[in-house]
Amino acid sequence: MDKKLVRVSAALIVKNKSFLAALRPVNKKLGGFWELPGGKVEPNEDPKDTCIREIREELNCNIKVNDKITVCTFDYPDFILQMDVFECELIKDNYPSLIEHSALQWVNAQNIFDFKWVPADRDFLPLIKEKYLL
Numbered sequence: 001m002d003k004k005l006v007r008v009s010a011a012l013i014v015k016n017k018s019f020l021a022a023l024r025p026v027n028k029k030l031g032g033f034w035e036l037p038g039g040k041v042e043p044n045e046d047p048k049d050t051c052i053r054e055i056r057e058e059l060n061c062n063i064k065v066n067d068k069i070t071v072c073t074f075d076y077p078d079f080i081l082q083m084d085v086f087e088c089e090l091i092k093d094n095y096p097s098l099i100e101h102s103a104l105q106w107v108n109a110q111n112i113f114d115f116k117w118v119p120a121d122r123d124f125l126p127l128i129k130e131k132y133l134l
């Protein structure tokens with residue numbers, strides 16, 4: 001049987017040459033790995049709107065979504081991921097809250113590869129480091 005294609009939108013929330021990473025809870029799929037905040041695109045939803053909605057749900061804050069950085073495709077054992085990654089910024093006076101994740105962390109050029117990232121994200125982190133953190 002063909003694997004299911006799962007469409008996801010992820011937010012690279014950039015601030016002062018750092019971006020926000022979130023730790024997936026251990027009881028979830030890919031638990032204990034770090035990811036970009038975001039989630040599944042709903043039917044007929046614009047992927048940019050997915051980012052805005054998910055960041056409100058997961059971090060209780062408002063973001064502005066800028067350009068698409070990359071589309072990441074990854075073949076997981078049980079599904080195929082197709083994830084749009086957008087450059088985002090926090091709207092003034094918005095601060096992320098820990099709601100659905102186990103931890104949040106600002107990541108910079110020095111510590112980016114110290115985190116245990118979800119497998120799909122490992123592919124595009126060098127690009128992010130070069131473009132946004134240096």
Ligand SMILES: Nc1nc2c([nH]c(=O)n2[C@H]2C[C@H](O)[C@@H](COP(=O)(O)OP(=O)(O)OP(=O)(O)O)O2)c(=O)[nH]1
Binds near residue numbers: 030
């Ligand atoms: N948000 C996010 N998801 C990612 C990233 N990299 C990556 O492989 N994924 C995967 C993990 C999940 O399988 C899927 C995102 O969907 P989700 O956030 O709704 O996942 P979930 O496990 O919380 O949801 P569910 O299946 O329990 O409903 O994409 C990433 O950087 N950010």
